[in-house]
Amino acid sequence: MQTQKDYAGSVYGGLGHLLLAFYNKYQLKPPQKLLDVQPLERFDYVIWHDLLTTLEQQLQRPALGLEIAALVQPKYLGILAYIALSCETLSDALMRYHDYHRLIYDGTPLQISIHNEILSIGWDDIPFNLSSQITDEVAIALLMEFLKSILDIHDIRLHEVHFKRSPPKNTMIYEQYFRAKVRFNQDKAQIQLTVSELSRPLRQGDQTLQELLKQQAEGLLEKLPHATDMDQRLQQAILAGLQKNMFQIEAIARQMNLSVRKLQRYLQQQGKTYQQRMQEIRCMMAQQYLKDSRLSLQEIALLLGYSEQSAFQRAFKHWTAQTPQQWRSNYLASAK
CATH class of the missing domain: 1.10.10.60 (Homeodomain-like)
Structure with missing residues (x-):
């Protein structure tokens, strides 16, 4: 039974549509629980966690969250995507992502900090039993796809990427995707990039x-x-x-x-x-x-x-x- 202590907020209904798009792409039969959330504006994070865990157990392949996030389109992120398209620099876009990310997931604040010219963006307040490698992968990869696909920054240069769980057998998949050092067994899930990246202008492909x-x-x-x-x-x-x-x-x-x-x-x-x-x-x-x-x-x-x-x-x-x-x-x- 879910307790108030374990409650981890809700997620935007567009994430349910994103996951269904993944099932459809690979011609997998979607579970009824996923079909049930399709008409919902928002649904509990616990359901999102369970849906991802079920898919992970079914497919049993590494970096599954990266594959799911790769299918993201503006419609799956709602207004957040279109607001970001009005930004002129990467710094502006990240601040808008920080301000509005609760529209996607409202359970824990997105934390941004700067230390020694390194900007860190991460989450660390989700109850441990309600987070997993795949939920962290999707969260981080969605941010990356937001930058690459929606803002058209394909050569974003990261410093490091951190995950809380133990490393899988093949970590090269992650380093090839992020093109950066990926560390596991860390305190929180986060990405890091140098402060100098923030001044990069954005190419506006969608007005x-x-x-x-x-x-x-x-x-x-x-x-x-x-x-x-x-x-x-x-x-x-x-x-x-x-x-x-x-x-x-x-x-x-x-x-x-x-x-x-x-x-x-x-x-x-x-x-x-x-x-x-x-x-x-x-x-x-x-x-x-x-x-x-x-x-x-x-x-x-x-x-x-x-x-x-x-x-x-x-x-x-x-x-x-x-x-x-x-x-x-x-x-x-x-x-x-």
Whole structure:
């Protein structure tokens, strides 16, 4: 029986789709438990752990988690993948992965640290009985495939990769995949890379998020009867800032090539403060996101720059006198 102490959070439903894609590729019969989670937005990490363990026992081959992760596509990572596509450097992308990775797995925080010019990214709070070599492999390989396949960085240079379990018979498979020293029997599962890698520019092959931001900005402008060029620039800056978790007035003014004082003076002429304008945009965007039933409340909260779903819910009720779920239910009912 699962105890509260052993509870390790939940995973994004897209990981269930990823695992099913692996079964389909190799013409394996998927277990009923995997089929049961296909329609779910999220499911317990324990189920994910059990599904991977069952597959590992069935196939009994090393580095299976690397094979599974190799099939990842943006749709399996949801909004996280598209947010990252707006980043300009590897550093920005990793910070977004850090900020939003809870959308993929919310059981333990992703830990990032720097020591002697080496950046470490890892997880170490999952109960030992609920982690395994294959769960660690998938977690690390998903991050690698996120960098290689989604951000198009195929020559990422790692320093080392660490796993907590004992080494398998053939460790060369891992070193060939990561192209770095791989160590086993370590304190935590993590990847390490030199700080100098962080400044690498990203090649943008997918402008999905930029187009989404443009559509959002245009939608907001329609609500303003006398929108100016400055209004448009401000709204686009705030929308982009929300995606990158950099939406304080100093960051927005810098993005617009204005001083904070000049931006405040412009807003004062409109009878607004920056905070008021920010909340207006958040409210309008929240309503737009809520119309899309594919977005969970947690995803919407993070897209609006809230670190916790509860904070978003309180703010939305203050704006509209309804909870987000009530507003969505009323909208969907009226749209029928």
